[in-house]
Amino acid sequence: MSAVVSDDERFMAAAIRLSRRNLGLTATNPSVACLIVRDGVVVGSAVTAPGGRPHAETQALAMAGEAARGATAYVTLEPCSHHGKTPPCADALIASGVARVVVSVVDPDARVAGRGLSMLRDAGIAVETGVLEREGRAALAAYLTRQTRKRPHVTLKLAVSSDGMLGRLGAGQVAITGPVSRGQVHVLRAETDAILVGIGTALADDPDLTCRLPGLEGRSPVRIVLDPRVELPPASRLARTARDVPVIVVAALGEEADDVLATPPSGLPAISPSRGEIDGGMVSPNSGVAAVGNAGSQPISPPEGEMAGRPEGGNPAASPNDWRARAAALEALGVEVLICDPRRLGDLLSALATRGISSLLVEGGARTAQSFLDAGLVDRIMLFTGPDPIGKDGVASPCVSGQMPRGFVLRHTARYGADIFEDYERDD
Ligand SMILES: NC(=O)c1ccc[n+]([C@@H]2O[C@H](COP(=O)([O-])OP(=O)(O)OC[C@H]3O[C@@H](n4cnc5c(N)ncnc54)[C@H](OP(=O)(O)O)[C@@H]3O)[C@@H](O)[C@H]2O)c1
Numbered sequence: 001m002s003a004v005v006s007d008d009e010r011f012m013a014a015a016i017r018l019s020r021r022n023l024g025l026t027a028t029n030p031s032v033a034c035l036i037v038r039d040g041v042v043v044g045s046a047v048t049a050p051g052g053r054p055h056a057e058t059q060a061l062a063m064a065g066e067a068a069r070g071a072t073a074y075v076t077l078e079p080c081s082h083h084g085k086t087p088p089c090a091d092a093l094i095a096s097g098v099a100r101v102v103v104s105v106v107d108p109d110a111r112v113a114g115r116g117l118s119m120l121r122d123a124g125i126a127v128e129t130g131v132l133e134r135e136g137r138a139a140l141a142a143y144l145t146r147q148t149r150k151r152p153h154v155t156l157k158l159a160v161s162s163d164g165m166l167g168r169l170g171a172g173q174v175a176i177t178g179p180v181s182r183g184q185v186h187v188l189r190a191e192t193d194a195i196l197v198g199i200g201t202a203l204a205d206d207p208d209l210t211c212r213l214p215g216l217e218g219r220s221p222v223r224i225v226l227d228p229r230v231e232l233p234p235a236s237r238l239a240r241t242a243r244d245v246p247v248i249v250v251a252a253l254g255e256e257a258d259d260v261l262a263t264p265p266s267g268l269p270a271i272s273p274s275r276g277e278i279d280g281g282m283v284s285p286n287s288g289v290a291a292v293g294n295a296g297s298q299p300i301s302p303p304e305g306e307m308a309g310r311p312e313g314g315n316p317a318a319s320p321n322d323w324r325a326r327a328a329a330l331e332a333l334g335v336e337v338l339i340c341d342p343r344r345l346g347d348l349l350s351a352l353a354t355r356g357i358s359s360l361l362v363e364g365g366a367r368t369a370q371s372f373l374d375a376g377l378v379d380r381i382m383l384f385t386g387p388d389p390i391g392k393d394g395v396a397s398p399c400v401s402g403q404m405p406r407g408f409v410l411r412h413t414a415r416y417g418a419d420i421f422e423d424y425e426r427d428d
Pocket residue numbers: 157158159160165166167168169170172173174176197198199200201202204205226227228260263265342343344345363364365366367368369371372395
């Protein structure tokens with residue numbers, strides 16, 4: 001039995017599909033699509049341009065030209081009503097002479113929030129909202145989360161073995177899933193503003209965290225490492241490629257983070273950062289080290305010629321105050337060292353949202369995944385389960401198929417070669 005699909009749903013589904021094309025490219029604006037349909041024929045279609053401008057509506061109307069008169073416009077998000085860097089799209093629609101506007105999602109931005117719809121109605125245009133709203137909201141999840149929760153939308157991606165493990169202790173990257181799943185993850189990376197891992201993963205796996213699908217190589221997101229003690233080796237792939245694809249190391253330096261720093265990483269002596277001159281400013285004038293929240297920043301003066309990281313990817317040598325040298329070595333490679341206690345994930349996410357990051361893909365490892373779940377900061381879990389066990393010395397996943405944290409509902413499953421994919425969403 002097949003459901004009857006209205007023309008409005010059919011065209012809105014096409015608009016939503018089109019809107020996904022520029023996900024991850026339009027920060028800080030959402031990736032919105034617009035179709036102009038006249039007598040059942042699409043006469044104009046566009047998606048928000050990379051960089052966020054021009055908006056979809058003005059491009060689609062320009063394509064339609066005179067054919068827009070009397071047509072129906074399908075827009076995935078309510079047309080804007082305010083003068084920003086561009087004039088209101090609601091005005092452009094009115095001026096074009098469209099007879100009807102169909103919208104999937106009403107914009108929660110306080111400057112719009114229904115005003116775009118009112119402008120259209122006041123101009124005598126028939127307006128319909130809520131068409132395929134669930135699908136529209138899913139495509140706009142990053143923008144909607146940043147607008148309403150003031151943080152990026154967080155997707156946790158986990159590749160889990162058949163016995164519930166994420167990897168094997170000391171084994172580096174272990175192939176758990178096959179090429180189809182890995183391709184899906186790369187698509188996900190292309191659609192996301194930033195990827196995040198813990199320093200445990202950066203050290204164990206020495207990952208690239210880039211999108212390497214043919215044709216999408218230019219769409220790698222910003223890469224973020226939670227690295228309280230600035231242990232990322234300058235010889236790591238992440239550091240070495242920081243000038244090509246940005247890397248942010250989130251370090252817990254500053255007075256209030258001394259506890260974190262006093263705890264030695266496994267196998268390392270304690271690092272105790274020197275104090276004083278902490279000004280709480282956002283950017284240290286000498287080093288470029290950015291600070292978030294109350295943790296301050298200090299000028300960094302590296303001991304000449306000293307690079308702390310071990311090329312083979314192990315922990316860098318640590319001695320008191322070496323964090324400055326390590327930070328400077330990373331900065332010399334183009335890495336940004338952001339001072340923000342990585343244990344305070346809420347503060348970190350707010351800071352990332354302020355920078356225009358609307359979507360964040362958390363790619364592990366186990367402790368990082370667990371801490372995002374514990375903090376209630378995961379919106380979606382994408383679980384890829386491979387066919388083989390890891391067995392002895394496995395690193396256990398914080399969640400496995402059938403045992404998801406409370407509040408997550410299964411939206412979709414698929415088979416990718418020998419792997420099973422499950423897509424869970426927080427239900428609130
Ligand atoms: N299959 C997959 O999908 C997948 C993906 C990624 C990684 N992995 C595997 O996972 C393993 C690494 O996992 P892991 O748990 O050892 O390392 P991890 O989660 O990548 O990193 C943990 C480290 O990050 C620091 N950290 C800073 N802020 C944190 C926060 N808010 N929450 C948690 N940790 C924070 C921790 O500091 P402290 O030392 O102060 O606690 C710790 O040193 C590797 O075997 C890797 O291959 C698997």
